[in-house]
Amino acid sequence: MKTQSFWEVTTPHRPEFPELEGNLDVDVAIIGGGITGITTALQLTDAGRSVAVLEARRVGGGTTGWSTGNLYVPTGAYYHKIQGSRDAETITSVAAARRSALDFIEQQTVQKKIDCHFSRRPWYFFTQEKDMVSTIEKEVEALQRAGMPVTFVDDIPLLPRARFQKAARMDGQARFHPLRYVLGIATDIASRGCQVYEHTTVIDLKEEKDHCTIQTNHGTVTCRQVVIATHIPIGIHTVQTVAAPHRSYVIAVKLKSGNYPDAYFWQNDTMHKAITTHSTDSMELDMLMIAGNHHKTGQASHQEYHHYFKELEDYARKHFDVASVEYRWSAQHYRSGDGVPYIGLTHKDARRTYIATGFYADGLIYGTVAGILLGDMLVGKENTWLKAFDATRGTNLATAATFVKENVNVAAQYLKDSPFSADAEHLSEISLGEGKVLEMDGEKVAVYRDENNHLHACSAVCTHMKCIVHWNNAENTWDCPCHGSRFMIDGSVIEGPAIANLETKQIDSSNGRLVKDERHHSGQRDLNNPIT
Ligand code: FES
Numbered sequence: 109m110k111t112q113s114f115w116e117v118t119t120p121h122r123p124e125f126p127e128l129e130g131n132l133d134v135d136v137a138i139i140g141g142g143i144t145g146i147t148t149a150l151q152l153t154d155a156g157r158s159v160a161v162l163e164a165r166r167v168g169g170g171t172t173g174w175s176t177g178n179l180y181v182p183t184g185a186y187y188h189k190i191q192g193s194r195d196a197e198t199i200t201s202v203a204a205a206r207r208s209a210l211d212f213i214e215q216q217t218v219q220k221k222i223d224c225h226f227s228r229r230p231w232y233f234f235t236q237e238k239d240m241v242s243t244i245e246k247e248v249e250a251l252q253r254a255g256m257p258v259t260f261v262d263d264i265p266l267l268p269r270a271r272f273q274k275a276a277r278m279d280g281q282a283r284f285h286p287l288r289y290v291l292g293i294a295t296d297i298a299s300r301g302c303q304v305y306e307h308t309t310v311i312d313l314k315e316e317k318d319h320c321t322i323q324t325n326h327g328t329v330t331c332r333q334v335v336i337a338t339h340i341p342i343g344i345h346t347v348q349t350v351a352a353p354h355r356s357y358v359i360a361v362k363l364k365s366g367n368y369p370d371a372y373f374w375q376n377d378t379m380h381k382a383i384t385t386h387s388t389d390s391m392e393l394d395m396l397m398i399a400g401n402h403h404k405t406g407q408a409s410h411q412e413y414h415h416y417f418k419e420l421e422d423y424a425r426k427h428f429d430v431a432s433v434e435y436r437w438s439a440q441h442y443r444s445g446d447g448v449p450y451i452g453l454t455h456k457d458a459r460r461t462y463i464a465t466g467f468y469a470d471g472l473i474y475g476t477v478a479g480i481l482l483g484d485m486l487v488g489k490e491n492t493w494l495k496a497f498d499a500t501r502g503t504n505l506a507t508a509a510t511f512v513k514e515n516v517n518v519a520a521q522y523l524k525d526s527p528f529s530a531d532a533e534h535l536s537e538i539s540l541g542e543g544k545v546l547e548m549d550g551e552k553v554a555v556y557r558d559e560n561n562h563l564h565a566c567s568a569v570c571t572h573m574k575c576i577v578h579w580n581n582a583e584n585t586w587d588c589p590c591h592g593s594r595f596m597i598d599g600s601v602i603e604g605p606a607i608a609n610l611e612t613k614q615i616d617s618s619n620g621r622l623v624k625d626e627r628h629h630s631g632q633r634d635l636n637n638p639i640t
Pocket residue numbers: 570571572573574575588589590591592593604605606
C-alpha cells in the first residue's frame with residue numbers, strides 16, 4: 109500500500125496559491141507554508157505588516173498535512189525529562205505556551221468559521237508495564253507542578269482496569285483537521301493582503317545590514333525581516349548540530365464496531381504508541397489512528413521500512429476490531445537538545461533572520477506557539493515565552509551533551525560511508541521498485557529501478573554537507589542520515605536543510621557506466637553556501 113496522508117485525501121477543495129512572478133519587496137518574508145509559517149503570517153498581517161509566504165510545494169503539504177491532528181499540552185519530550193536541563197520557570201512557560209496555542213487555534217476556527225472538525229477531548233496517559241509506572245507518576249507530577257489539571261484515573265475508555273497498570277487523564281485537549289485549518293488561515297490572510305506563493309523555492313538567502321535578500325526560482329524578494337519556517341532551517345545553521353531528525357509512522361484504520369473513542373491516548377510502554385480517532389458527522393471520515401515507531405531519518409534499524417507499518421498494523425489488529433487499514437503515512441520531526449524548541453533569532457549576531465525548529469512530534473501546537481511568539485518578536489512586542497524558547501541557546505551548556513551526541517552521530521554517518529561501501533556492485537542487483545547506492549566510475553550514485561524496469565539515477569552525495577543518502581523503501585525517497593534532508597527519486601528536494609537537488613545522472617544500462625554529458629554537470633550552482 110502506498111503512503112498517503114488521510115488529511116490530504118480528505119481535503120477536497122484545496123485552494124491554489126500562485127507562484128511568485130518577478131521581484132517583490134515586503135516587510136517580512138516567511139519561508140515555508142506550514143502551520144508555523146502561516147500562523148506567523150497571520151499575526152503579522154493582523155499587525156499591519158506587508159508579508160509574503162514562500163512555499164516550495166503546497167501550503168500545508170509538508171509535515172502539517174502529514175501529522176496526526178492532535179492538539180495537547182503534554183509533550184513527547186516529557187516535562188519531567190526537560191526538568192533535567194531547564195528550570196521550573198521554563199517548564200511552566202512551555203506548558204502555558206502550549207495551552208495558549210491550543211486556545212488560539214480554537215479561537216481562529218470559531219472566528220474564521222474554518223471547517224476543520226475542531227473539538228475538545230481528554231488526553232489519557234497509561235501503561236500496561238509495571239516498569240513504566242514511575243514514568244507516568246513523574247510526568248503527572250511535573251504537569252501538575254506546571255499548573256496543568258491532570259489526575260490519576262481508574263478508568264480509560266480503551267481497556268478494562270485489569271489490563272493497565274497506571275493511567276492519568278487531562279481534560280480540555282483537542283483534535284482537528286490540520287490541513288483544512290492551515291488552508292483556512294492561509295485563505296483568510298491572502299484575502300487581507302498577505303501574499304502567499306506556492307511552488308516558489310528559495311535558493312539563496314542573505315541577511316545584509318539593512319535588509320534581507322531572498323533568491324527564489326521565480327524572482328527576488330527583499331524584506332526587512334525573514335522567518336525560516338521550514339521545520340529545520342534550510343542551508344547551514346548551527347542549530348542543525350543540536351536538532352536531530354526522526355521519522356515516525358501512522359496508520360488509519362476502520363473499525364467493524366464503528367465505535368471510535370473520542371479521546372487521545374499515549375501508551376507509555378517499551379513500544380510507545382499514540383492512539384487517536386478522527387470522528388465527525390460523516391462516518392466516512394471516522395478513523396482510528398495509531399502512531400509510533402520513531403527512528404532517526406536515514407538510520408532505520410530495519411532494512412525493510414514497511415516493518416514499521418506492519419508493526420503498527422499488528423498492534424491495531426491485536427487490540428481493536430479492525431475492518432480495514434485505509435491509510436498509512438510517515439512524517440519527520442526534529443528533536444531539540446533539551447526537549448524545548450528553538451524559536452527566535454537564528455544566532456546571537458543575527459538581526460533580521462528568525463527560525464523555529466526542534467518541535468519533537470508535537471509540531472501542531474509548537475508551530476502555533478512559534479507563530480505567536482515570532483509574530484510578537486517581529487513587531488517588537490514583549491512575550492514572556494521567549495526566555496524558554498530562545499533559539500540562540502542552541503549550543504549553550506544546557507544542550508552540550510546533545511551537541512556532542514548528535515555530532516558524534518553525524519560523524520558516525522560520515523565514517524560509516526567512508527571508506528565507501530556500496531549497497532550493490534552491479535545494476536543487476538537492483539530489483540524492480542528498489543533503490544541502491546553504487547559506486548560508478550568513481551562516483552557514488554543513487555539508483556532506483558522503477559516497476560517498468562527504468563533506471564533513475566542521481567548523485568548519492570547530499571547537497572547539504574555531503575553525507576551519503578540512504579534508500580527509504582516505504583516512501584521511495586532518498587533520505588540523508590546526517591541532518592534529515594530527503595529527496596525524490598529524480599533527486600529533487602522534498603525537505604531540507606538541503607536546498608539544491610541531487611545532481612541527476614544518466615546511466616548506460618548496456619555497460620553499467622555513467623554517461624558523461626556536460627549538460628548534467630555544467631552550470632550547477634552550489635546553492636548550499638551557508639546562509640548568513
Ligand atoms: Fe546535512 Fe545531508 S542533510 S549532510
